[in-house]
Amino acid sequence: MSTRALIVDPSAPDGIGLGEVADPVAGPGQVLIDVLHASLNYADLNNARNGRVPAGAPLGLDAAGVVVQGAAEGSGPAAGTRVVLFADGAFAERVAVDVSAVAEVPDGVGLAEAAALPTAGLAALRSLRTAAVAPGKRVLVTGASGGVGRYAVQLAARAGAHVIASVGSPARGEGLADAGADEVVVGLDDVKEPVDIVVETVGGPHLVTAWALLAPGGSLQSVGWASGEPAVFPPYATVGPPKTLVSYVNEFAAAADLAELVRLVADGALVPEIGWRGSWERFAEAADALRGRRVTGKAVFDLESHA
Ligand SMILES: NC(=O)c1ccc[n+]([C@@H]2O[C@H](COP(=O)([O-])OP(=O)(O)OC[C@H]3O[C@@H](n4cnc5c(N)ncnc54)[C@H](OP(=O)(O)O)[C@@H]3O)[C@@H](O)[C@H]2O)c1
Incomplete structure (x- = not known):
């Protein structure tokens, strides 16, 4: 058979x-x-x-x-x-x-x-948890139009964070304000103030710019690299007050977190x-x-x- x-x-x-x-x-x-x-x-x-x-x-x-x-x-x-x-x-x-x-x-x-839910939802849930998302934190989500991004925007907003959703074009940003984003920006040029957490899914120049935007003590969660482009850091970009770039990968033992994701959907807290x-x-x-x-x-x- x-x-x-x-x-x-x-x-x-x-x-x-x-x-x-x-x-x-x-x-x-x-x-x-x-x-x-x-x-x-x-x-x-x-x-x-x-x-x-x-x-x-x-x-x-x-x-x-x-x-x-x-x-x-x-x-x-x-x-x-x-x-x-x-x-x-x-x-x-x-x-x-x-x-x-x-x-x-x-x-x-x-x-x-x-x-x-699984791959994208787990990445959003766990990366935000690792970064200790909390009320009032400024959270930048790159690739916010995509699978991980749309979950990360909703989960960070639900945690009480100030959410900045970065997308490639205005059309790609549709629905993100309703999903909980306080700001929807095209690219990263309009992000002027430092952020505490980045859920970074695009890689390449986005990673370099997001790192520069990260405040001292902040956490950049390197979840993905959808662009496939190399990241070139200018000299001394990684020298200064401590802040962290954390690599991320989904582990398979996911039952408890999958249960949390479907419960959030059942409650109407995650779409x-x-x-x-x-x-x-x-x-x-x-x-x-x-x-x-x-x-x-x-x-x-x-x-x-x-x-
Ligand atoms: N580490 C892990 O365990 C884990 C788990 C899940 C996903 N990932 C990775 O995270 C990344 C995002 O996954 P996803 O499921 O959210 O993907 P997705 O749905 O395709 O979203 C990725 C977003 O990246 C943006 N982007 C910017 N520049 C891009 C380019 N040059 N080419 C393609 N996309 C570009 C796109 O937004 P705009 O069109 O608005 O620019 C797109 O919506 C992927 O690299 C994936 O492999 C890793």
Whole structure:
């Protein structure tokens, strides 16, 4: 038996194609999940080419669906539970996932919305937590139009921070004031006052400028590098009163934080914005839109097989 999946296919455009993988078997501490929706991340596009996921293996990190078999020892969600997951190989009709990477989705939260949460939501939630976001802090979010950015704006605003959302054009900034941004700026030239925290997702010159804007004692969370451009710091840019550049990566044991994210959505305190949605058979279109900076928030796939 086999399961359909979006796999690494070196012969395909983007290195991604629909294919078949062996049916997953749940190991100790794992649940089997039928995936109904999944969301696309830059990491998936990179993983199709960088060797992290081998040829023929399924891509993907973010998905939501229904448990079809609970963990053998009874831990984690039981069969029939609606769940969100953050795990390698998420782009498959059926996946075996550690219970530590799964959270139940409350009634009232759609599975498509839940699938839009993991990678980007975890990065926003955890980077702001590490930076000790608090009322009155000035928080700069770069790439605020994107997946991580739109969550970071909402979560920082909810924490009582003064939020400055930086985007590439006025059109890309639409909706961010409603999402909680106190200021929406195009680029960084109009940010005149120092900031305490940066959630930095663009890299390159944005990283250099954001570092210069960071106040003494501040924390720059280097979450991503969507621009792919090099960062060239002028001499002595890193010399002065102490402030911190913190590298960030999502760790997989995410159950508690996934549960927090879906609870925030259930409470109406966090809104997953889905800027592209369609069948996973249209993955090339979604990848093109993500690369072309045409996705507002997240791109979400529907897997018709279990619908
Ligand atoms: N470390 C981790 O664990 C982790 C977790 C999640 C994401 N990430 C990384 O964080 C970055 C952002 O992820 P995301 O999901 O928020 O991506 P996204 O939805 O595509 O958002 C990225 C934003 O960056 C802005 N941008 C500015 N210059 C760009 C350029 N030259 N090319 C492309 N985008 C540019 C775009 O905003 P404008 O169009 O408004 O300019 C875009 O909306 C990616 O590098 C991703 O790999 C890392």
